[in-house]
Amino acid sequence: MRLNSEIEKKWQKLWREAGAFEPDPDEGRKKFLITVPYPYTNDSLHVGHGRTYTLADVVARFHRIIGENVLFPMAFHQSGTPILAFSKRVASGDSKLITLYREHLQEYEASRERIDEVLESFKEPSGIADYFSEVIINDFTRLGFSIDWRRRFNTAEPIYQNFVTWQFLKLKELGMIKQGDYPVLYSAEDENAVGEDDIKDGDTDKVSIEELTVVLFSGPDYDLAAASLRPETIYGTTNLWISGNGDYVVVNWGGRRTVVAREAYEKIKLQEPSVEIIGEINRASILEARFRVPFSGVEVQAYESPVVDPSFGTGAVFSVPGHSIMDYFAIREAGLPFKPVSIIDMPEGSDSVGSLTSSMDIHGLSESSKLQEATQIIYKAEYYAGRMNSLNGSYSGMTVREARDRIRKDLFESRLGHSVYETSRKAETRGGARVVVAMLKDQWFIDYSLEWLKKATHELVDRMSFFPEIYRKPMHDAIDWLRERPCARKRGLGTRLPFDQEWIIESLSDSTIYMALYTMIAPLRKIHEKIGDVPPEIFDHVVYGMPLSGYDEVDAELREARLSYSYWYGVDTRITAVPHLSNHLAFFLINHAAMFPPDRQPRAIGISGMAVSKGAKIGKSKGNVVSLIGTCNKYSADIYRLFMASSADFSSVIDWNEDDLAALMRKYDQFISILDAYRSEPGDRGSFAARWFNASFKSRIARFIEAMEEYRIRDAVVSIFFEVLNDLKNAESMGAPRNSLLGGIMEQWLTALSCVVPHAAEEYWHRLGNDTFISLNVLDRPGQEEEDRVALESEKYLRKLIEDIREIMSATGKSFSRAEVRVAGTEHTEIARALMNNNRDSVPAEKKRVVGDFMKVRKSVVFHGFNELEVITDGLGIIQNALGIEVTVSESEVDVSGRNPWPGRPLVNLS
């Protein structure tokens, strides 16, 4: 008996028509601004996407029912390259993508013709962005989210760009914008920087950028450039290696005639455009020449070797057989007479070229994987533990670490060194083009390393709340770790840098303070209609209250904007998934710390865990992508919400699998049939069961509120949904009629439940004859009263008694037909009290014989705040019902074979 989609849609429509979730400033009420990252509009959403938004809606609804004026706004992200790239792919007829889109569009479009039409529109980037914005509005509405859609915008629209322009001008004023060189992974073929997603296996096998030192070995009338990760080993050089195939060219590199491989040159050119070919040179002449090792002046010669890749580094390397296992074997296999020279001292027992050769059983260059492993081991060992020995000239005695830095520095200063960047592994794009490292010149950065900025942000982090708390420290760490971040690119959608129009602000940099825009978007739109682009001084006025003149025609709008901003701004909570922590969230905080006064800075961050599907990360390669809207239609919005809220803790990974969903659905159906069958009846407060049920409900609500306030949503839902249902069952089994039990709690229960299953709550609230929205109802904070405590405690007491009797029955394995229960009277209560206080003497002489018995059961003795005899008498029916035997109770001190009743520990005699 589930609620059907029509009923859910009915409420969604009524909420919208009534503007139920469209709040305006209300000075008398506490405001609550909750935001989530706006979705990126390049595709429809899957079940994983829905998690953060669902949890945010639950939180938003909770704050609403505790009486706050809640604003939950939403916008759409279009900045960056993906939408552009996807649109291009559609336009060029990429069948894979088109098939995917076709599949997703089926969820929304009825006819094939219509789908074709939509796909046609995707050839324009705005076609994709606009379409999916609408789709997402539809999805979120369908999920019952309490979003104020009046305030939506997208990042491609002029007002947004005006706002970002203002932001970047401010950042520049604050000295946070810098320009400089920056190495990136790059495809020369595509003439583009490539990200992890563009690289074949980039997600599983990371590619990073490594900096190599180019060492110039001076020759007859040119230098041979040899690249290395270990410049400190030059004193161990026995010879040089060049490739046996591949051309070599003479280039002008920083004013010196330098020889590199032609293939290497192509890449070096991308890193240092000033390098020019000035001539060719044949290998034979290189092999005949003599070269001098920097600093030591030793003369060495070059040889050909298969270990050299002409595209890697400079296409030449220097050979250090004492510390490179590759060189060691290369020399052996080339039949050269050089002996390894050890120039680094290592602690006793460390691995060395010699020891690894035998321990790893390496015989030659053909065993490349073993060689690589050994190289790694030596590299690390020598770096961390090695010390330069006396053969190292002025570097003797330094640690390897120090020596590397010093030698690099000295090489650069004596113009015998350069840097060249390489990928950490050979990589190609998904299209098959080689990935290399290129140097972006004049890249714009936001400088997140500024001292004052870090300090201000750390203070903010200390001031605000984190849910869960464990993320506070990682946030401090992330802020420390951030340095300059490139903030603009030459392609993609977005806002142009106001001070350099060639550049477009990158999508993580343009979305750090936009939450403020929600508070002022309506008046800004009106201003934009009247005067066109919104100039920075208007934002200065609205945000900082700076004086403004010359805008009389939009005076009313300005006042409205200022009022609304002043009332709302300051994000009360930002909810987002954990992968955003070290990037988006950190930028969000830093930019706020930089641009806003403390009272406008964020107050809390809630971090939700990832969602996986069938145990695996959600992705089309895994084939586990489940459509969000499809799930809504197949099950229901309430079920989806309930699942997301109750299957895993807010911050832990949730696993989407339909088996669990089916189980949850049964529970939900049960809940619905209870509501269906409910007929309003006055609440019963008289019976034992009802007293207990009401008391328990109060504690469930209290727990619910407490948990929700700390974003422990799962706990809250367990308390208000599962536990209340269990309580109901329990109270019914104690003989109370269901409807009278529910009568006493219905309003409060539905109000609390409206956070999670708003449609059901709303529907049944109205079926009970109410015409207000339960979603806007206010939940009472119940106080715990003495009688409630007693009710809860006495129920526990009864249950324990039943369990005890059951245990006796099962332990003995016999069957019994009656139980005599005796509770302690005043005399034994007094004795127990005395003995608990170790006051043995006050026990009357004729009672000394019971002391031994007392001591045995001492730890289970409890002085309850109720009369045990009354409670058991009251619950006699319940006990008999549960056990199926006759039960009598009396207050009696008579012992049974030496055992006695004590407070909290009635004596049971079965027969």
Added chain:
RNA sequence: GCGGAGGUAGCCGAGCCAGGUCAAAGGCGACAGACUCAAGAUCUGUUUCCGCAGGGAUACGCCGGUUCGAAUCCGGCCCUCCGCACCA
């Protein structure tokens, strides 16, 4: 490699920050019983082992330590997951 999180009963998943009330919530699954012609749903009970009277033993990744007392605090080890920069 660097940084972070975590390992709890057949499974999922709380508890751990503030040590005892923890054989350890809740859900699922399994088993038994009730209801039913039957199945499903629902309800009741059981679900570490032992116990002919409400008890005991062993348990919260592994090994140690602190403590009268540890799933909870400390140290070491093993294992799993997540993030790591121009990418939304």
